Amino acid sequence: MAKSSLPRKKRTCSKSKSGDSFLGFRRLSGGPGVRNHLAIVSAMDNTNPLVRRICSLRSDLIAVNTSFGRALMGEDEAQHFRVMGHLAGHPNVGAAIIVGLEPITAGAIAEAASKASPWMPIEVVTIHEVGGTLKSTSRTLELAGKLAAHLSSARRERCGLDELTLGAECGGSDTTSGLVSNPVTGMVADRVVNAGGTVIFSETLEIVGAEHLLARRAANAQTKRRLLAGVRRSLDYTEELGVDLIGSNPTADNIAGGLSSIEEKSLGAIKKAGNGSIVEVVGVGERPTKAGTVFADAPCGGVENITSLSASGAQAIIFSTGIGNPIGHPISPTIKVTGNPRTAALMPENIDVDLSDVIEKGLGYEEAAERLHKELIDVLNGKLTTSEMLGETEITVSRAALSL
Amino acid sequence: MARAIRMDKKDNVATVLMDVEPGDEVDIEGAGGSLRIEAAETVPFGHKIALALIPSSKNILKYGETIGIATRTIKAGTHVHVHNLKSSRR
Structure with missing residues (x-):
C-alpha cells in the first residue's frame, strides 16, 4: 500500500534560538509539517458527499473537499490539478487518499501531490473502479486504518x-x-x-x-x-x-x-x-x-x-x-x-x-x-x-x- | 483624554482611537513624537483628524504615503474623509 516508508530525519537539529524554532514533522524532502494529517481528498465536486461520509466515520481524518473539478479546460483544469495536488501533497499532510469518480482525474491529483512530496504515501480510490459509494467508503476506511497506524509513529523534531x-x-x-x-x-x-x-x-x-x-x-x-x-x-x-x-x-x-x-x-x-x-x-x-x-x-x-x-x-x-x-x-x-x-x-x-x-x-x-x-x-x-x-x-x- | 495614532512622521493626519467631540484635547501618539491638538469637530473612532493646516490640492499623507488630495482647505483638528479628500487614482 504505502509507497514509501516512514519519513526519516533529513538533517540535524537546527541551531536556532528557542523563540525562533519550533517542533515539526521532518519530511524526506521539502519543508517540515506542523501537523501530520491523514487527508481524504475529493478529486471533484461529485465525490464530496463520499468524502464527508468517510470523514464522519473516523475522528482522525481531514476532509479536503472542492467545488468543481469536472469539465474544466486549459488553464482552469491545470489550476484545479495543481491546487488540489499541492493541498494533498502539503507538508502538513503525512499521508493522503485521493477519492474520485474515475481514475483519470484522481490520478492527475495524486501525480501532482506525489511530485510535490515524493516521500508521501498516497492512495487512490475511485467509485468506478471499486464499484459504488458504499464499497468506496469501506475501501477508503481500510486504507485509512493502515495509514493512521503508519502516521502514529511519527515524532516532532526541532526545526x-x-x-x-x-x-x-x-x-x-x-x-x-x-x-x-x-x-x-x-x-x-x-x-x-x-x-x-x-x-x-x-x-x-x-x-x-x-x-x-x-x-x-x-x-x-x-x-x-x-x-x-x-x-x-x-x-x-x-x-x-x-x-x-x-x-x-x-x-x-x-x-x-x-x-x-x-x-x-x-x-x-x-x-x-x-x-x-x-x-x-x-x-x-x-x-x-x-x-x-x-x-x-x-x-x-x-x-x-x-x-x-x-x-x-x-x-x-x-x-x-x-x-x-x-x-x-x-x-x-x-x-x-x-x-x-x-x-x-x-x-x-x-x-x-x-x-x-x-x-x-x-x-x-x-x-x-x-x-x-x-x-x-x-x-x-x-x-x-x-x-x-x-x-x-x-x-x-x-x-x-x-x-x- | 482622547487619543490618536500617527503611523509615520511625515503624516499630516492621525487616526483617532475613540470617538472625538469638538473641543476635546487629543493626544497624538506613534511616529514623530507626541503632540496634542484640539478637535474642531466630531471625528468618529477609526477616522482621521488633520494635524496641521492642509491647503486645497495638497497631498494628504498616512503611512508616509499619499492617500489622496485635499479638495478644499482643511484646518488642523478637523475631520479628514471623503468630503474633503479625493483619491489620486480616480
Whole structure:
C-alpha cells in the first residue's frame, strides 16, 4: 500500500534560538509539517458527499473537499490539478487518499501531490473502479486504518524558522487592520524572513494604490513586471465587467469605518507582508522557488485566498481581521488576529490573538508583535487554532475561466 | 483624554482611537513624537483628524504615503474623509 516508508530525519537539529524554532514533522524532502494529517481528498465536486461520509466515520481524518473539478479546460483544469495536488501533497499532510469518480482525474491529483512530496504515501480510490459509494467508503476506511497506524509513529523534531513558509492574509478589513493587526503581522513576517524563511502574501486587487511601493521593493525586473502585470490584468478585467473599482472600493462599510480612498486601504493591506524585498511572484497555488517575501497573484476572497496560500506551501497562515471572520484552512492552521476591541469582545471564540490593547491601553507594537509571534510558535508546535477547534475550515479553488 | 495614532512622521493626519467631540484635547501618539491638538469637530473612532493646516490640492499623507488630495482647505483638528479628500487614482 504505502509507497514509501516512514519519513526519516533529513538533517540535524537546527541551531536556532528557542523563540525562533519550533517542533515539526521532518519530511524526506521539502519543508517540515506542523501537523501530520491523514487527508481524504475529493478529486471533484461529485465525490464530496463520499468524502464527508468517510470523514464522519473516523475522528482522525481531514476532509479536503472542492467545488468543481469536472469539465474544466486549459488553464482552469491545470489550476484545479495543481491546487488540489499541492493541498494533498502539503507538508502538513503525512499521508493522503485521493477519492474520485474515475481514475483519470484522481490520478492527475495524486501525480501532482506525489511530485510535490515524493516521500508521501498516497492512495487512490475511485467509485468506478471499486464499484459504488458504499464499497468506496469501506475501501477508503481500510486504507485509512493502515495509514493512521503508519502516521502514529511519527515524532516532532526541532526545526528552524528558515524552514517555515508563512501565509499572510487579511479579511474583513476595517480601519484597525491597517493600524494594528496588519502592521503587527508584518513585524512577525519580517522576523520569519530575517531568519531565512518565506512569507507569502496575496490579494492582487488590494494592492492597487500601493503597487508602486511594492514594485520598488521587487528584487529583480521580472518580479516587478509580473507584479504590475497582475495589477493591470485585474484592473482591465474590472473595466471589462463595467465595474468602477476605484469608485466602489473602499466599500460603503470601509468608508463608514474611516477609510477614505483605495490608496489608504491598500497601504494598510500591504503592511501585513512586512518590509522585505519581493523575491518572486507566483500564481494561484504555485510553490515559490526562493526563500523571502513572495507575492501570490491570487484573488482576495478569504477562503479562495487561504486555499491558494496553503497550496503554495504555507505551513501556517496569519489571518488579520478588523470586523471579524471565522474561517480557517483545514490543512494550514490559520491564526486569527484582530486589533479591534469590538470584534475581540463580540466573537472571542473566533479570535486567536486579541491585540485590542494597542488601541485601548497603548500596548506597544513590539510587545504586540511578541504576543503574535509567541502564538505562531505555539501553533507551529501543535496548539490548535480557534478554527481547528471549532471545525470552521473550508477550501475553494479559484477558477481561471467560466464553466462551459 | 482622547487619543490618536500617527503611523509615520511625515503624516499630516492621525487616526483617532475613540470617538472625538469638538473641543476635546487629543493626544497624538506613534511616529514623530507626541503632540496634542484640539478637535474642531466630531471625528468618529477609526477616522482621521488633520494635524496641521492642509491647503486645497495638497497631498494628504498616512503611512508616509499619499492617500489622496485635499479638495478644499482643511484646518488642523478637523475631520479628514471623503468630503474633503479625493483619491489620486480616480
